Structures are given as C-alpha cells and as structure tokens.
Amino acid sequence: MKKLCVVLSLVIVFALGAIAFTNIKLGGIIGKISPADAASSITLVAATDTLRAEVNQGVFTFTNLKQGVYNVVIKANAPYKDTVIEKVAVKDSATTDLGEIKLQQ
DSSP states (O other), X not given: OHHHHHHXXXXXXXXXXXXXXXXXXXXXEEEEEESTTSEEEEEEEETTEEEEEOOBTTEEEEEEEOSEEEEEEEEEOTTSOOEEEEEEEEOTTOEEEEEXXXXXX
C-alpha cells in the first residue's frame, strides 16, 4: 500500500510539473533605430534583470521574454543622444513592435 501511495504521489507531482511548464508563453520586443548606425548598444531592463541585444543595420530583437513591463535603454554613438523608452509592455506569446526610433542629435 505504501508503494502505491508513493507511486501515485510521484505521478501527480510529474503531471503538475508538466502542466505548469506548458503554460509559460514567451513574448518579445523588436524595433529599428534611425539612423541605422546611431546606436552602439540596446539594453532591456526589468527590475534587477538586464539583457543586451545586437543591433544589425539598426534593427534589434529581444526574444523569450516573460510577460511584464520593461525599459529599453539605447546607448547612442556621438553626436546622437542616449534614449530610454519606459514601460514597454510584453504580453504572453506576443511581440511588441516599437517601430522606428529616431535618435536626436
């Protein structure tokens, strides 16, 4: 009887774990810097977490993001000014498109 209870408990734990991980749906953020060579780096900040993205011909992409609110920090090359885009919302399974971001001189 004890073995049956242990086996059933393990089956329930594994089933709940599998269900919990299948419900995680990830989103993303994309955008384009204008002019294309104006940004040196793009950083995404959420609470204490920081992610960096590569800038390729002005285009950047952050993927596999949990639902939440993020700040996008753009470090610019001279003579352009650094820019921060605050409170960018990411929803489950959706990509937030910031469109064209024109950096100021």
